[in-house]
Amino acid sequence: MLRYTAQRLLFAVPVIFGVLLIGFALLNLVPSDPATARAGPTASAAVITQIRSEMGLDRPLWEQFLRYVGSIMQGDLGTSLVNNMSVAEELSRSFLATLELIALCLVWAVPLAILLGVAAAVSRGGFLDRLIISGAVAGISLPVFLIGMVLLWIFGFQLQWLPFTGRGGPLWTLDGFRHAVLPSLCLGLIFVGPVARITRTSMLEVLGADHIRTARAKGLEERLIVGRHALRNAMIPVTTLIGLQIGYLMGGAIVTETIFSWPGVGRLAVGAIVANDLPVAQGAIIALALGFIAINIIVDLLYAVLDPRIQAR
Known part of the structure; x- marks a missing residue:
């Protein structure tokens, strides 16, 4: 039974990775800018650009995804852009x-x-x-x-x-x-x-x-x-x-x-x-x-x- 359980858990790993990849890709296709959401509607272009750099949004998507997966593996899901809560x-x-x-x-x-x-x-x-x-x-x-x-x-x-x-x-x-x-x-x-x-x-x-x-x-x-x-x-x-x-x-x-x-x-x-x-x-x-x-x-x-x-x- 333990071996069977271990097999099921092992098969779940690529599924979880696929969910992370598809979810990340779909949300990045949405025509929205997280930096603008964090800065607010009255922020200047310079402030938004600085926030984009701080959030790593100016980097290639593959690098953003790898950083995202690394953060999740460390238990860090990020901070809300709206209420600044975990x-x-x-x-x-x-x-x-x-x-x-x-x-x-x-x-x-x-x-x-x-x-x-x-x-x-x-x-x-x-x-x-x-x-x-x-x-x-x-x-x-x-x-x-x-x-x-x-x-x-x-x-x-x-x-x-x-x-x-x-x-x-x-x-x-x-x-x-x-x-x-x-x-x-x-x-x-x-x-x-x-x-x-x-x-x-x-x-x-x-x-x-x-x-x-x-x-x-x-x-x-x-x-x-x-x-x-x-x-x-x-x-x-x-x-x-x-x-x-x-x-x-x-x-x-x-x-x-x-x-x-x-x-x-x-x-x-x-x-x-x-x-x-x-x-x-x-x-x-x-x-x-x-x-x-x-x-x-x-x-x-x-x-x-x-x-x-x-x-x-």
Whole structure:
């Protein structure tokens, strides 16, 4: 298992380098000048030129990139051009808020999605199966911003049951939990559909296998067959999709955090790009990419636990 883990970590190194390269290139293609953003709109051309030299922006792009990678390897993500704060400090607060939102989403969305998928597979072709599949297709088809606006309008404006702007505090406090409910619902509704569908498909394949027919022939109860024998084998592709969907949640969190004014890393990235705050934008891209890579490594390890044959490949 340790060797398998080391291989996964080793394979992540070129991916991280590629993310750094692509992120650096894309942000440098944006028609903006970080030196002007730091100097302010009233600064003279001489001052802007001096700041450009101090920031190293007058050097070739390849040299800027190498300096940037060297700074990251030393743990220095730079300083914000807008508020002169450490990028690492801003990211630590914002990333924690995003993790809280995703964690609350997964607490209810993963069990619900698996339960719906199993129920649809057991009642294949029936009314419940068709109802669940229809709901899953609707959840996949609807865009995140539409779901967020509907939740905000119904539960925030009309019923006024829940707050819908900002973060009320840590998730384990009552006020913090109430502020996180609507954003987590918005994210979870786009998560449940795909996971429920793949759970149903995987369960149908397993329920038609020879060992399941043998278990039924021995007279085992259906709930034991479904819960103990079928679900574990069906969870292998489901686990893979859950990992991918968690990565997509981090992308969906950008829209959700903007709608609900949630102070997460996605909203931080949008604000930094709008304000031409290049160091913060680059740091946010790195944080999101590292989160996605970490999730995929964890999924690979869970995959190996569910199917030990993978470790031998």
